Amino acid sequence: MDPQESLRIAARSIRSHKLRSTLTVIGVVIGIASVVTFATFGASVKADVVGNVAGSGANNVYVFGQPADEEGFEQALQPVFTEHDVEQIAAMEGVQTVIPRGTVQVNSVTHSGDTVALQQVTATVPATVTNDSVVEGRAFRSGANETVVNEAAAASFAQNVTVGDRITVARSNETWTLTVVGIVNGTAGELPIGGFGPDPRVYVPTDPYYDTVVESPNQGVRQRAYPQLTVVADPVETLTVTERVESYLGADADARQLAPDGIELVARTSGDFAEEISDVIEQITRFVTGIAVIALVVGAIGIANIMLVSVTERTREIGIMKAVGARNRDVMELFLLEATLLGTGGALLGLPLGLAVGWAATRYAEVGFALAPTWSVLAVLVGVLVGVVAGLYPAWRAARVDPIDALRYE
Amino acid sequence: MAQPQSDPVVALSNVRKTYDLGGVVEALADVSLTLDRGSYAAVMGPSGSGKSTLLNLVGGLDTPTEGAVTVGGRDLSTATESERATVRGSDVGFVFQTFNLMPRLTAVENVALPLVFDGWSRTDRRERARELLADVGLTDRTDHRPSELSGGQRQRVAIARALAPTPQIILADEPTGNIDTETGDRIMDLLDDLHEAGNTILLVTHERHIAEHADRIVHVRDGVVERIETVTA
Numbered sequence: 076m077d078p079q080e081s082l083r084i085a086a087r088s089i090r091s092h093k094l095r096s097t098l099t100v101i102g103v104v105i106g107i108a109s110v111v112t113f114a115t116f117g118a119s120v121k122a123d124v125v126g127n128v129a130g131s132g133a134n135n136v137y138v139f140g141q142p143a144d145e146e147g148f149e150q151a152l153q154p155v156f157t158e159h160d161v162e163q164i165a166a167m168e169g170v171q172t173v174i175p176r177g178t179v180q181v182n183s184v185t186h187s188g189d190t191v192a193l194q195q196v197t198a199t200v201p202a203t204v205t206n207d208s209v210v211e212g213r214a215f216r217s218g219a220n221e222t223v224v225n226e227a228a229a230a231s232f233a234q235n236v237t238v239g240d241r242i243t244v245a246r247s248n249e250t251w252t253l254t255v256v257g258i259v260n261g262t263a264g265e266l267p268i269g270g271f272g273p274d275p276r277v278y279v280p281t282d283p284y285y286d287t288v289v290e291s292p293n294q295g296v297r298q299r300a301y302p303q304l305t306v307v308a309d310p311v312e313t314l315t316v317t318e319r320v321e322s323y324l325g326a327d328a329d330a331r332q333l334a335p336d337g338i339e340l341v342a343r344t345s346g347d348f349a350e351e352i353s354d355v356i357e358q359i360t361r362f363v364t365g366i367a368v369i370a371l372v373v374g375a376i377g378i379a380n381i382m383l384v385s386v387t388e389r390t391r392e393i394g395i396m397k398a399v400g401a402r403n404r405d406v407m408e409l410f411l412l413e414a415t416l417l418g419t420g421g422a423l424l425g426l427p428l429g430l431a432v433g434w435a436a437t438r439y440a441e442v443g444f445a446l447a448p449t450w451s452v453l454a455v456l457v458g459v460l461v462g463v464v465a466g467l468y469p470a471w472r473a474a475r476v477d478p479i480d481a482l483r484y485e
Numbered sequence: 486m487a488q489p490q491s492d493p494v495v496a497l498s499n500v501r502k503t504y505d506l507g508g509v510v511e512a513l514a515d516v517s518l519t520l521d522r523g524s525y526a527a528v529m530g531p532s533g534s535g536k537s538t539l540l541n542l543v544g545g546l547d548t549p550t551e552g553a554v555t556v557g558g559r560d561l562s563t564a565t566e567s568e569r570a571t572v573r574g575s576d577v578g579f580v581f582q583t584f585n586l587m588p589r590l591t592a593v594e595n596v597a598l599p600l601v602f603d604g605w606s607r608t609d610r611r612e613r614a615r616e617l618l619a620d621v622g623l624t625d626r627t628d629h630r631p632s633e634l635s636g637g638q639r640q641r642v643a644i645a646r647a648l649a650p651t652p653q654i655i656l657a658d659e660p661t662g663n664i665d666t667e668t669g670d671r672i673m674d675l676l677d678d679l680h681e682a683g684n685t686i687l688l689v690t691h692e693r694h695i696a697e698h699a700d701r702i703v704h705v706r707d708g709v710v711e712r713i714e715t716v717t718a
Contacts, residue, residue: 398546398579
């Protein structure tokens with residue numbers, strides 16, 4: 076039959092039950108909008124986090140040990156990279172500097188009479204403080220009684236720490252008095268996966284404060300050893316440097332012999348981290364969006380339900396249509412079209428609503444807005460499909476109505 | 486009026502129709518009947534005699550259990566559902582006791598409905614429907630819905646709808662059953678006019694004075710044709 080007329084008839088039956096049709100469409104709108112919202116928000120968070128990670132220290136190569144399987148996380152933090160390794164890597168072509176990083180166990184930190192418990196301070200080298208990250212002051216000097224703290228640490232005392240202040244770090248057997256020479260909002264040596272809201276950190280020079288030593292297998296002498304190194308490469312050579320470092324780690328590095336069984340030594344760029352993080356966020360997004368799909372299923376059930384009611388209500392009309400020449404196929408088409416219109420309406424309203432709510436969520440979470448085009452297009456298609464699928468059974472029921480019974484039906 | 490060679494529009498031969506309602510119920514036992522082009526026949530009988538079944542079979546709403554029903558040369562006993570729908574839409578025009586108009590459609594849309602399924606264009610449908618409504622005297626009611634029309638007016642719309650696809654036969658099932666006598670008389674006058682104009686009509690009724698509008702009265706009882714009476718004017 077004339078498709079335009081079919082559309083007109085279907086639209087008319089929808090309009091004749093305004094409230095009922097509206098409620099049904101709202102069901103689909105909620106389903107589509109939740110899918111689009113979560114997908115959009117997920118994509119936005121991903122773009123934002125990945126942008127941050129990939130943007131920070133793109134030429135940094137992070138060297139650390141990681142468990143080959145899920146166990147042995149503690150062992151991964153073993154100090155295996157010796158001063159010898161640091162020197163060897165620093166001497167490589169394309170390497171600007173190597174920033175070793177280790178931790179020193181402490182008990183507390185005191186500033187102006189206010190004592191704050193702190194488990195560890197970070198021992199590293201001045202190069203970890205970059206121009207980008209300095210908020211105030213400068214880097215500490217190696218061998219000096221100086222320290223740099225991050226903003227979170229500076230704010231954790233009753234009186235905010237400022238450059239020139241003195242802080243006292245208490246260990247179990249000694250106490251250090253250090254002059255704060257700089258306040259930073261991050262360091263080059265840090266892995267780019269700090270998460271939201273940085274922890275308070277106190278940075279001290281490895282010389283003289285880092286006291287973890289092991290015997291270097293290559294040198295045969297006891298040296299400082301670190302659980303993690305950050306290799307700052309020439310920006311154009313980041314990849315080749317990564318490969319060089321990896322082959323060194325796999326060949327004659329001290330770390331290779333010091334690393335416990337089951338620990339794999341790896342060299343990662345921030346791009347690698349970005350990829351891993353994006354995988355994780357994507358999985359979470361998929362999971363949450365999957366839950367939102369349940370709302371869509373509920374919407375579909377709403378359509379099916381209302382269409383079944385509609386078939387029952389209009390049994391007589393179906394009979395009339397059949398008596399004046401409608402084929403089963405025509406009747407099926409009309410009801411299917413009606414359900415599809417409901418689904419399409421829901422999809423077309425749900426998409427902008429979902430985008431709007433997703434946008435609002437990114438404002439609230441203070442991340443940049445990014446579209447999830449695949450999910451959005453998919454959501455609309457699914458909305459239409461939901462209408463078709465939900466309409467199939469009711470339409471089939473309508474097509475099978477016996478005109479004789481239907482015309483007697485009151 | 487009748488031509489020397491008969492020109493059957495509808496032919497039923499040895500039609501039997503049973504329903505399985507728990508037990509087998511025989512609605513029509515063995516009916517043979519021929520309706521010539523331009524003829525006007527009335528089927529009379531008490532309720533349960535099988536007269537409605539007869540009408541449903543001729544109208545392609547139902548299929549016989551045995552025997553053949555031919556409408557316009559097409560055997561409906563072997564036709565598919567889709568073919569029967571085409572017969573309902575273009576070869577026969579139904580007029581029901583309860584009008585059976587689409588409640589949400591206007592008079593003109595109701596009349597045009599069969600043409601939708603017959604593949605007419607929108608403009609042609611409208612034009613044809615308006616003409617037919619004018620023919621049945623409803624020029625000024627074309628855009629009213631059935632609920633805004635009187636019983637007699639509704640039946641006129643239904644008759645116009647039955648005429649829309651230029652059917653071979655008009656099937657009227659108790660067309661005056663739901664309207665008052667005076668209005669009913671006018672509906673019967675309208676059917677008489679349609680007969681005069683050359684239409685073939687099959688009327689089902691249980692009222693003698695209604696049946697007498699036809700040329701022949703087919704008396705049905707217990708699923709068989711008891712006798713065929715010729716009406717003398």
